Amino acid sequence: MAYPYTHEKEVRVLSRGWGDPTTRTLEGWKALGGYEALAKALKMERTQVIEEVKSSGLRGRGGAGFPTGVKWSFMPKEKKGPHYLCCNADESEPGTFKDRELLRWTPHQVIEGCLIGAYAIQADHVYIYCRGEFFETTQILARAVEEAYEAGYIGKDILGSGHSIDVTVFAGAGAYICGEETALMNSLEGRRGLPRIKPPFPAAVGAFGQPTTINNVETLCAVPHIITNGGEWYRQWGTEKSSGTKLFCVSGHVRRPGNYELPLGFPMDELIYDVCGGFQDGRSLKAVIPGGSSVPILSAQECESCTLDYEGVVEAGSMLGCASVIIMDDTTNIVKQVRRMVDFYAHESCGQCTPCREGTQWLSRILVRIENGRGTEEDLDTLLELGEQMTGTTICVLSDSAAAPVASSIEKFRDDYLALIRRGEKVGAA
Numbered sequence: 001m002a003y004p005y006t007h008e009k010e011v012r013v014l015s016r017g018w019g020d021p022t023t024r025t026l027e028g029w030k031a032l033g034g035y036e037a038l039a040k041a042l043k044m045e046r047t048q049v050i051e052e053v054k055s056s057g058l059r060g061r062g063g064a065g066f067p068t069g070v071k072w073s074f075m076p077k078e079k080k081g082p083h084y085l086c087c088n089a090d091e092s093e094p095g096t097f098k099d100r101e102l103l104r105w106t107p108h109q110v111i112e113g114c115l116i117g118a119y120a121i122q123a124d125h126v127y128i129y130c131r132g133e134f135f136e137t138t139q140i141l142a143r144a145v146e147e148a149y150e151a152g153y154i155g156k157d158i159l160g161s162g163h164s165i166d167v168t169v170f171a172g173a174g175a176y177i178c179g180e181e182t183a184l185m186n187s188l189e190g191r192r193g194l195p196r197i198k199p200p201f202p203a204a205v206g207a208f209g210q211p212t213t214i215n216n217v218e219t220l221c222a223v224p225h226i227i228t229n230g231g232e233w234y235r236q237w238g239t240e241k242s243s244g245t246k247l248f249c250v251s252g253h254v255r256r257p258g259n260y261e262l263p264l265g266f267p268m269d270e271l272i273y274d275v276c277g278g279f280q281d282g283r284s285l286k287a288v289i290p291g292g293s294s295v296p297i298l299s300a301q302e303c304e305s306c307t308l309d310y311e312g313v314v315e316a317g318s319m320l321g322c323a324s325v326i327i328m329d330d331t332t333n334i335v336k337q338v339r340r341m342v343d344f345y346a347h348e349s350c351g352q353c354t355p356c357r358e359g360t361q362w363l364s365r366i367l368v369r370i371e372n373g374r375g376t377e378e379d380l381d382t383l384l385e386l387g388e389q390m391t392g393t394t395i396c397v398l399s400d401s402a403a404a405p406v407a408s409s410i411e412k413f414r415d416d417y418l419a420l421i422r423r424g425e426k427v428g429a430a
């Protein structure tokens with residue numbers, strides 16, 4: 001296989017077939033046992049499907065890590081109108097590049113997961129909401145949906161089961177905020193992609209005012225494997241509370257960055273030095289952002305004994321998020337990196353909430369001032385105070401996400417800030 005960088009320690013369940021274009025086709029996917037899980041699920045009671053997913057311990061891969069089976073069980077049992085499943089393929093978190101690979105190499109895996117999920121929650125319609133910039137990926141997916149319709153896996157009376165499910169591929173317009181589940185639903189309905197106040201939660205009032213579940217691409221891709229092999233089988237990997245395999249998107253200063261599918265609980269130092277080949281000669285680890293740009297930064301020391309599972313990363317001082325591991329060596333100017341992340345959030349804020357709309361802009365301005373050697377020590381207090389005001393005070397957590405790297409970097413890399421403030425020196429060029 002030509003897929004860039006694989007490693008013997010990987011457990012390739014979801015990424016099986018990556019790098020081989022034949023898995024994109026229905027025939028290729030079926031050769032790997034594709035759509036057998038759907039046939040099996042359709043013969044099970046819906047509650048059995050949910051119980052199997054619950055027993056696997058699968059947790060949402062979109063960032064929050066909420067148990068998938070439990071989420072599905074929130075959908076009303078009595079159906080009074082249409083139910084919807086939205087597959088969140090808006091993937092835009094800086095450092096994250098796994099869902100696009102699942103979509104472009106194994107679109108039928110995504111579709112099969114969606115259909116099983118839809119059956120479990122009694123959804124009539126699946127919307128796969130794709131990030132606007134995913135032109136090629138969206139076309140590949142749309143072709144796979146056509147193939148699956150032609151073969152009777154989607155549409156009326158699927159495989160003669162009496163159950164009918166439609167699938168629509170929807171292209172967004174390239175806004176990060178539309179990955180937030182309620183903004184996604186607004187966008188799907190043709191409105192501005194603004195997050196909604198919760199409650200009501202989507203399982204009660206979701207897309208088009210109907211009960212809706214939103215799941216990440218990777219979450220849904222795990223489902224066919226769980227149905228085929230059982231929840232216990234999935235638990236052979238990972239830890240008690242964080243079961244299964246996970247796609248780790250590794251970027252930054254390592255020799256072999258890329259996507260690696262590993263068991264949850266994998267040691268961080270093994271990921272950096274073994275799987276990803278460590279650093280260029282003479283360089284060493286400075287910091288890691290373990291879960292995409294929205295989570296607190298970890299110092300090299302905190303990474304030493306960190307295991308990559310939901311609990312392990314919290315214990316180390318951050319969050320696993322969507323497992324996008326951004327690795328920085330000792331040439332990194334932390335202030336510059338944090339400023340760049342904050343600029344991203346300032347640009348992507350939808351502007352509904354004052355702490356977020358104003359706060360992200362102010363964070364950015366103060367960080368630019370410090371970066372350019374014109375900051376003061378009081379600026380650090382102002383940044384921390386701003387961060388506090390931006391946390392837990394807004395409609396969605398984009399605001400918290402912008403504040404997290406600022407506060408954690410001041411706490412852990414204060415000397416980098418002080419060096420710029422006191423001497424106007426830059427710490428590292430990268």
Ligand SMILES: Cc1cc2nc3c(=O)[nH]c(=O)nc-3n(C[C@H](O)[C@H](O)[C@H](O)COP(=O)(O)O)c2cc1C
Nearest residue numbers: 060061062088090091092179180181214215216219
């Ligand atoms: C600003 C923001 C952006 C988000 N972007 C994404 C995204 O691109 N993809 C995704 O799956 N979840 C994203 N989420 C999380 C979703 O709101 C939601 O929790 C997730 O899709 C649920 O799927 P899961 O339970 O399978 O993890 C985002 C959340 C926020 C606050």
Ligand code: SF4
Nearest residue numbers: 350352353356394396
């Ligand atoms: S926190 Fe920011 S992005 Fe989220 S709803 Fe409020 S203004 Fe919009």
